[in-house]
Amino acid sequence: MNSRERFLNACRCEPVDRPPVWIMRQAGRYLPEYRELREDHSFHEVVADPELACEVTMQPMRRFALDAAIIFSDILVIPEAMGQPYGFPDGGGIEMEWAVRERDDVARLSTDDIAGKLEHVGRALERTRRELGDDRALIGFGGSPWTLATYMVEGGSSKHKSKTKAMFYAQPEMFDALMAKITDALHDYFEMQIEAGVDAIQIFDSWGGALTPDAFEEASARWMGELVERIGDRVPVICFAKGMHHLPEVLASTEADVQGIDWTARLADIRDSLPANVAVQGNLDPTLLDTTPDIVERETRRILDSMGNRRGHIFNLGHGIRPTAKPENVGRLVETVLQSA
Amino acid sequence: MNSRERFLNACRCEPVDRPPVWIMRQAGRYLPEYRELREDHSFHEVVADPELACEVTMQPMRRFALDAAIIFSDILVIPEAMGQPYGFPDGGGIEMEWAVRERDDVARLSTDDIAGKLEHVGRALERTRRELGDDRALIGFGGSPWTLATYMVEGGSSKHKSKTKAMFYAQPEMFDALMAKITDALHDYFEMQIEAGVDAIQIFDSWGGALTPDAFEEASARWMGELVERIGDRVPVICFAKGMHHLPEVLASTEADVQGIDWTARLADIRDSLPANVAVQGNLDPTLLDTTPDIVERETRRILDSMGNRRGHIFNLGHGIRPTAKPENVGRLVETVLQSA
Numbered sequence: 001m002n003s004r005e006r007f008l009n010a011c012r013c014e015p016v017d018r019p020p021v022w023i024m025r026q027a028g029r030y031l032p033e034y035r036e037l038r039e040d041h042s043f044h045e046v047v048a049d050p051e052l053a054c055e056v057t058m059q060p061m062r063r064f065a066l067d068a069a070i071i072f073s074d075i076l077v078i079p080e081a082m083g084q085p086y087g088f089p090d091g092g093g094i095e096m097e098w099a100v101r102e103r104d105d106v107a108r109l110s111t112d113d114i115a116g117k118l119e120h121v122g123r124a125l126e127r128t129r130r131e132l133g134d135d136r137a138l139i140g141f142g143g144s145p146w147t148l149a150t151y152m153v154e155g156g157s158s159k160h161k162s163k164t165k166a167m168f169y170a171q172p173e174m175f176d177a178l179m180a181k182i183t184d185a186l187h188d189y190f191e192m193q194i195e196a197g198v199d200a201i202q203i204f205d206s207w208g209g210a211l212t213p214d215a216f217e218e219a220s221a222r223w224m225g226e227l228v229e230r231i232g233d234r235v236p237v238i239c240f241a242k243g244m245h246h247l248p249e250v251l252a253s254t255e256a257d258v259q260g261i262d263w264t265a266r267l268a269d270i271r272d273s274l275p276a277n278v279a280v281q282g283n284l285d286p287t288l289l290d291t292t293p294d295i296v297e298r299e300t301r302r303i304l305d306s307m308g309n310r311r312g313h314i315f316n317l318g319h320g321i322r323p324t325a326k327p328e329n330v331g332r333l334v335e336t337v338l339q340s341a
Numbered sequence: 342m343n344s345r346e347r348f349l350n351a352c353r354c355e356p357v358d359r360p361p362v363w364i365m366r367q368a369g370r371y372l373p374e375y376r377e378l379r380e381d382h383s384f385h386e387v388v389a390d391p392e393l394a395c396e397v398t399m400q401p402m403r404r405f406a407l408d409a410a411i412i413f414s415d416i417l418v419i420p421e422a423m424g425q426p427y428g429f430p431d432g433g434g435i436e437m438e439w440a441v442r443e444r445d446d447v448a449r450l451s452t453d454d455i456a457g458k459l460e461h462v463g464r465a466l467e468r469t470r471r472e473l474g475d476d477r478a479l480i481g482f483g484g485s486p487w488t489l490a491t492y493m494v495e496g497g498s499s500k501h502k503s504k505t506k507a508m509f510y511a512q513p514e515m516f517d518a519l520m521a522k523i524t525d526a527l528h529d530y531f532e533m534q535i536e537a538g539v540d541a542i543q544i545f546d547s548w549g550g551a552l553t554p555d556a557f558e559e560a561s562a563r564w565m566g567e568l569v570e571r572i573g574d575r576v577p578v579i580c581f582a583k584g585m586h587h588l589p590e591v592l593a594s595t596e597a598d599v600q601g602i603d604w605t606a607r608l609a610d611i612r613d614s615l616p617a618n619v620a621v622q623g624n625l626d627p628t629l630l631d632t633t634p635d636i637v638e639r640e641t642r643r644i645l646d647s648m649g650n651r652r653g654h655i656f657n658l659g660h661g662i663r664p665t666a667k668p669e670n671v672g673r674l675v676e677t678v679l680q681s682a
Contacts, residue, residue, distance in 0.1 A: 162628040162665065169629065169636050212626050213607050214643070246587035246606060265587060266554050285553050287503040288510065295510050302555070324503065 003067035004199060007137035011200060011236035011257050013279050013312035018341035019304070020067035021334055022139070024240075024260075025320035026060040027072045030289075030327060033059050043088070047074050053124035058131055063327065064334045068137035068199070071125055075143030075204055078185050079152050081117040082109040086156070099155030101163075106177050109152075111184045115192035125196035137200065140193035144205035144241070145182040145227075146220035152178070161210045168219045175219070183223050187230050194234050201231065202238040202260070209243020216241075217250050225254040238281055242319060248273040263318025268306045271313070279312030284333065286317045289325035293332035300336040344408035345540060348478035352541060352577035352598050354620050354653035359682035360645070361408035362675055363480070365581075365601075366661035367401040368413045371630075371668060374400050384429070388415050394465035399472055404668065405675045409478035409540070412466055416484030416545055419526050420493050422458040423450040427497070440496030442504075447518050450493075452525045456533035466537035478541065481534035485546035485582070486523040486568075487561035493519070502551045509560045516560070524564050528571050535575050542572065543579040543601070550584020557582075558591050566595040579622055583660060589614040604659025609647045612654070620653030625674065627658045630666035634673035641677040 001009075007020040028034055034056060038046070046052045056072040076086050076094065085097045100106060115122070129138055146164075151157070153164040167175045190201050208220045220241065228237045240260030241251060251259050252275050259278060261270050263285035271280045288299050300315075307313050315337045321330070342350075348361040369375055375397060379387070387393045397413040417427050417435065426438045441447060456463070470479055487505075492498070494505040508516045531542050549561040561582065569578045581601030582592060592600050593616050600619060602611050604626035612621045629640050641656075648654050656678045662671070 160628050160663065162631050162663075165626070165628050166632050169640075170632050209605060212604050212640075215626075216605075243584070243605065263553050264550060264557075264584065285506070285556075287501050287506050290503050291507050291511050299510075299553075322501065322503075 002135040004135055004137045007067050007314065008199060008236070010312060010314045011238070011279055013277055015311065019307070019313045019315040019337060020137070021315040021337040022066050022068040022070065023060070023321050023330065023333075024070075024317055026066065026070065027056045028321060029323035030321055030325040030330070031059055031063070032327075043074075046072065047077065048120055050120050050123035050127050053121075054127040054131060057124070057128050061132065061136065064330060065338055066136075066334060068139050069128060069132055070139040070141060070202070071121065071128060071198070073121055073124070073141070075141070075148060076151060077118055077121065078114070078142060078148055078182065078189060081114050081189075082111065082181070082185055084109065084152055086151070093157035094151060095156040096151060100152045100178060103174055103177075106174060106181065109178075109181050111181055111188070114185045114188040118189055118192065121189075122192050122196040125193060125198060129197045138198050139200050139202055139238075140190070140196075140198035141202040141204060142186050142189055144203050144208065144220055144239075145179045145186065145223035146211075147205050147207045148182050148186075149175075149178055150207045150210075152182075161207055165210070165215070168215060179219075179223050183226055186227055190227065190231055194231070198235060200236045200238060200258075202240060203227065203256070205239060205241040205244070208241040213247055213250065216244060216247065217253070221250050221254050224256065228255050238314075240281070245270050252278055258312075258314060260316070261318065266306065267303055267313075268308070268310065271307065271310050279314065281314040281316045283316070283318035286319050286322050286325065289317075289321060289329040289333070291329065293329055296329045296332045297336045300333050304337065304340045343476040345476055345478045348408050348655065349540060349577070351653060351655045352579070352620055354618055356652065360648070360654045360656040360678060361478070362656040362678040363407050363409040363411065364401070364662050364671065364674075365411075365658055367407065367411065368397045369662060370664035371662055371666040371671070372400055372404070373668075384415075387413065388418065389461055391461050391464035391468050394462075395468040395472060398465070398469050402473065402477065405671060406679055407477075407675060409480050410469060410473055411480040411482060411543070412462065412469060412539075414462055414465070414482070416482070416489060417492060418459055418462065419455070419483060419489055419523065419530060422455050422530075423452065423522070423526055425450065425493055427492070434498035435492060436497040437492060441493045441519060444515055444518075447515060447522065450519075450522050452522055452529070455526045455529040459530055459533065462530075463533050463537040466534060466539060470538045479539050480541050480543055480579075481531070481537075481539035482543040482545060483527050483530055485544050485549065485561055485580075486520050486527065486564035487552075488546050488548045489523050489527075490516075490519055491548045491551075493523075502548055506551070506556070509556060520560075520564050524567055527568055531568065531572055535572070539576060541577045541579060541599075543581060544568065544597070546580060546582040546585070549582040554588055554591065557585060557588065558594070562591050562595050565597065569596050579655075581622070586611050593619055599653075599655060601657070602659065607647065608644055608654075609649070609651065612648065612651050620655065622655040622657045624657070624659035627660050627663050627666070630658075630662060630670040630674070632670065634670055637670045637673045638677045641674050645678065645681045
């Protein structure tokens with residue numbers, strides 16, 4: 001069983017020799033080779049250049065025996081392709097060039113030829129597939145409609161997402177029009193990624209956890225479900241709705257094949273609370289990678305042991321890896337999962 | 342049934358005519374009268390002066406028909422009394438004068454005469470009780486040992502609490518020694534508050550949600566449970582462990598009388614998952630107070646209706662009120678709860 005088969009089997013809750021393993025944001029700042037490359041190229045340059053994006057995607061694949069690569073890109077390429085560019089003005093938070101506040105702003109967003117505008121991502125995927133070979137899995141991704149809407153309405157990073165929530169509660173028609181447009185753009189983008197050869201799509205709902213259960217259902221899960229339906233059976237879809245594992249029935253309503261679970265949950269309990277054909281992905285606390293290899297091994301084993309012989313588990317962190325993670329700890333994590341075979 | 346009886350009955354899951362209502366951080370920046378007072382007095386001045394602290398505590402009680410007042414103070418008075426002062430250097434995040442990193446730092450922290458060092462809080466409580474009268478409830482509070490430890494170890498505000506988590510995982514003896522000291526200091530402080538006349542104590546575990554379930558049990562819930570045990574039956578204890586409502590059995594293990602629940606949960610489901618003698622407090626999304634009175638009324642009613650005739654509900658927000666909240670929306674929230682009688 002090669003890595004790609006292992007990954008795809010786990011997505012479908014079919015038998016595997018051990019859980020496949022990859023790490024959210026595995027191509028990133030904790031790697032010295034990534035930091036070195038970034039000395040000469042801005043974040044936007046790396047995202048926009050298929051050769052650089054492929055190189056960065058491959059960096060962790062050379063260092064660690066990971067079962068899957070995830071293409072190096074950014075969820076905000078979608079608002080950008082819709083006509084709302086962004087930057088990191090102080091090197092810190094995200095700032096959109098303008099914010100969506102009125103009906104005219106929604107009208108101004110374009111859903112024309114998203115796949116064409118993001119052709120460089122397709123080329124990066126094709127190039128990565130060639131370098132990766134056929135034995136390892138390649139994951140494409142996008143932000144959830146809700147999560148993208150928070151950046152688009154707030155005008156960038158924000159703590160409370162209060163303007164986006166206010167639009168949802170007070171101007172539901174405008175909100176729905178915005179969500180329909182984002183969903184259309186994402187659908188085009190995901191179709192293009194599938195044509196470029198991804199084995200699965202992950203939808204990052206980073207900010208679903210800002211919502212009440214009813215609002216999460218209506219403002220986020222509903223739109224992820226629409227994307228899952230439109231993607232159909234071509235590739236498995238992984239939803240990662242951080243902070244929402246306490247609503248398994250709402251997560252299941254998206255009909256995603258896999259649910260990403262953050263580290264605050266007992267993974268086996270969540271697995272048992274989801275329908276038998278839904279896999280889980282997770283859920284080591286990312287801050288553990290700041291500690292020592294022995295602690296990482298112990299806590300990785302704890303999760304593996306808790307899952308027992310349950311089918312449908314992709315090992316991962318419970319959130320993206322942090323720049324402070326030590327590569328030797330990542331190494332031990334991967335070895336520990338490999339040894340569980 | 343007066344407000345104090347209503348509040349205490351709800352804490353004990355005894356019959357009430359309607360849920361009592363108060364608002365976390367109800368004395369705060371959303372009130373013009375608070376902002377006016379703060380033009381002449383720093384935050385530290387208001388906390389340290391019984392007259393000013395009482396005045397600020399009473400401000401929302403004059404404006405709204407709230408059932409309980411919560412004394413205006415700060416969770417960080419405990420590290421300060423233990424010898425670790427703090428400030429807000431850029432008007433933004435919290436910065437401690439030094440950080441707890443080594444065994445010597447733990448040894449340096451004092452638990453001597455905490456009640457004496459925080460006597461001004463006792464005087465503020467006595468003064469507030471006189472102004473408030475005997476018909477309304479008065480709540481005292483403190484941070485949870487874990488939450489205080491995060492500020493003390495990180496050296497102030499932090500996003501990931503990674504140094505505190507690293508201490509918990511890699512240096513458990515030092516961590517436990519620190520927690521035992523904080524717990525002792527808090528116990529002295531709570532005893533003093535009870536002598537000064539509070540009707541209940543709320544323990545704010547703002548950062549328990551940064552932990553895995555096992556770590557939350559060991560690093561936070563265990564120490565809150567010790568405080569609840571030491572307080573005994575004298576006054577009800579409310580635990581507010583934000584982001585941890587998916588672990589009702591761990592919350593219940595603290596034996597707190599009331600569990601504060603954030604807005605991401607379905608309150609009635611949490612109530613049903615806790616033992617019958619444990620009340621819940623919550624859980625309107627605070628950002629709703631940025632919208633309109635009609636939306637606030639609708640969402641407040643939705644929570645009240647969902648709770649049906651369940652005993653043991655204190656109406657509150659699911660987190661502290663934000664500076665952007667509109668006072669007219671707070672008014673509508675309180676009216677809506679009052680009309681549910």
